[in-house]
Amino acid sequence: MSEDRQQALASTFLHIVEKLTFMFGEPVALDEIELSPEPWVEARMQFEGAVNGSLAVIVPESLQPEIAANILGLEAADLTTPDMLADALREMLNVVCGHVIMTLAGAEADFKLLAPQHQVVPRERLADLLEDADSMGFTLDDEPLLLHLELERG
Amino acid sequence: MAFNILLVDDSLTVRSVIAKALRLAGVDIGQIYEACHGAEALTVLEREWIDLVFADISMPVMDGEEFVDRLAASGAIEHLPVVIVSSAGSGPRIQRLKDKGVRAYVQKPFTPEQIREVVDKVMGVTNHE
Numbered sequence: 001m002s003e004d005r006q007q008a009l010a011s012t013f014l015h016i017v018e019k020l021t022f023m024f025g026e027p028v029a030l031d032e033i034e035l036s037p038e039p040w041v042e043a044r045m046q047f048e049g050a051v052n053g054s055l056a057v058i059v060p061e062s063l064q065p066e067i068a069a070n071i072l073g074l075e076a077a078d079l080t081t082p083d084m085l086a087d088a089l090r091e092m093l094n095v096v097c098g099h100v101i102m103t104l105a106g107a108e109a110d111f112k113l114l115a116p117q118h119q120v121v122p123r124e125r126l127a128d129l130l131e132d133a134d135s136m137g138f139t140l141d142d143e144p145l146l147l148h149l150e151l152e153r154g
Numbered sequence: 155m156a157f158n159i160l161l162v163d164d165s166l167t168v169r170s171v172i173a174k175a176l177r178l179a180g181v182d183i184g185q186i187y188e189a190c191h192g193a194e195a196l197t198v199l200e201r202e203w204i205d206l207v208f209a210d211i212s213m214p215v216m217d218g219e220e221f222v223d224r225l226a227a228s229g230a231i232e233h234l235p236v237v238i239v240s241s242a243g244s245g246p247r248i249q250r251l252k253d254k255g256v257r258a259y260v261q262k263p264f265t266p267e268q269i270r271e272v273v274d275k276v277m278g279v280t281n282h283e
Contacts, residue, residue, distance in 0.1 A: 020263040050244075072170055084166070091167040094212070095262045098241030108245040113212045115164075 001134055001149070005104075010136060012103045013147055016096050017140065021070040025140040030130050033137045033144045036060050040121045043086075043093040044148075049111030051104055053151040057093045058121055058129060063143045064089055090116040100149070156184035157277065158202065162195040162209035162221065163239070168262075172208055172239065172269070179270035190214075192221025204234065206277060208260075211240040211247070219247075222254050231255035235276040239264070 001009075010027045018024055041064065044056035059067070065076035068088030072079075079085060093116050101111050121129070129135050129146055136147045159176065161169045169188050176183055187202055189195035193216040195209065211218035218238060225231040231254065238251055241262040248259045257276040260268060273279065 016263065068167070071167060073174060087165055088167045091165050094165070095241040098243065098262070102244070110244050110246045111242065113242045115212070115214055 001136075006136060008103050009100055009147070009149065010138070012099050013096055013136075013138070016099045017092065020092060020095055021067055021140075023066070023070055023141045025138045025145070028137045028139055028144075030135055030137045030146075033130060033146065035126060035130070036062075036144075038062055040126050041086075041089065041118065042121050042148075043089040043116050043118050045090075045093055045097055045116035046114040047097060047101055047111055048114070050106075050109035051101060051111065051151060053149065055093065055097045055100055055150075056146075056148040057089065057096065058126070058146040058148060059089070059140075060144065061120075063140065063145070066141065066143075067092060086118040090118055096147075104151075156182045157205040157273075158184045158187065160187045160189060160195060160198055160202075160204045160207045162189045162192065162207060162213070162218070164190045164210070164213045168210065168239070175264065175266040175269040176273070179266035179273070181270060181273050192216030192218065192224065195221060196224060199230070199234075206273065207234060207236045208239050209236060211238060211242050211251075219251065222251055222256055226254045237272055237276060 014025050039061045040058055041061055042056045042058040044054055046054045064085040065079050068079050068085050069076040071088050097113055129148055134149050138145045161172050163169050173186050187198050189198050191213040209218045209221055235257045237258045238256055239260045243259055243261050258272045260272055
């Protein structure tokens with residue numbers, strides 16, 4: 001991914017996430033991301049149309065309650081089911097993805113977002129993502145987060 | 155006048171956030187109904203009196219575009235204001251939906267003030283008490 005594109009995506013991502021979650025983030029180098037021993041989860045969605053590919057948000061499991069609580073305006077302790085946490089992370093991705101595609105292809109681009117999926121990321125896959133040129137590192141309220149954008153080369 | 159409002163989105167998070175935004179914005183709400191997709195929304199509309207619909211585009215079973223197509227085919231969209239709330243709002247798609255009778259589009263993420271503005275606009279609310 002070119003540096004210009006990375007900067008545009010980082011700017012879009014942070015702007016949208018801050019507006020949606022009221023959490024503050026900043027870009028960090030992938031080699032500064034520390035893989036905590038807890039499980040990490042990803043929300044990933046495909047998109048098709050003006051551009052085709054997939055986008056994923058990958059976070060340590062312990063960050064999910066804070067994200068969900070901030071989106072919903074609740075206390076993290078009130079979020080009692082894993083479904084609520086997964087749904088909130090999928091929704092954060094959904095909102096980010098629409099804006100990322102418009103950053104890549106313009107506001108007039110016609111595209112379709114497919115249903116986001118939520119899953120635990122296998123440890124070996126997580127290590128691969130940290131080496132992947134299509135990954136970008138961030139902190140969100142000082143917690144690590146990865147964004148992974150795969151575009152089909154056309 | 156209190157509005158009965160139908161929220162159509164497969165995400166519980168989104169339905170909760172819109173409901174909260176409506177309350178924070180001071181919209182006079184009668185009853186809030188929820189549906190996970192367009193087909194479920196059509197069932198609610200057969201059963202309940204609804205004044206205003208907020209619907210997503212990307213949903214399983216029946217997406218927002220097909221839902222709007224059904225309302226347009228039956229003529230219901232002429233009397234039932236439908237607002238699309240989505241992050242997948244490309245220019246051409248929004249125009250297609252508006253051509254079919256959708257009254258307004260709200261891009262996510264949104265604020266309670268934006269929701270208030272759109273309710274006022276589509277429901278013709280001119281003063282607040």
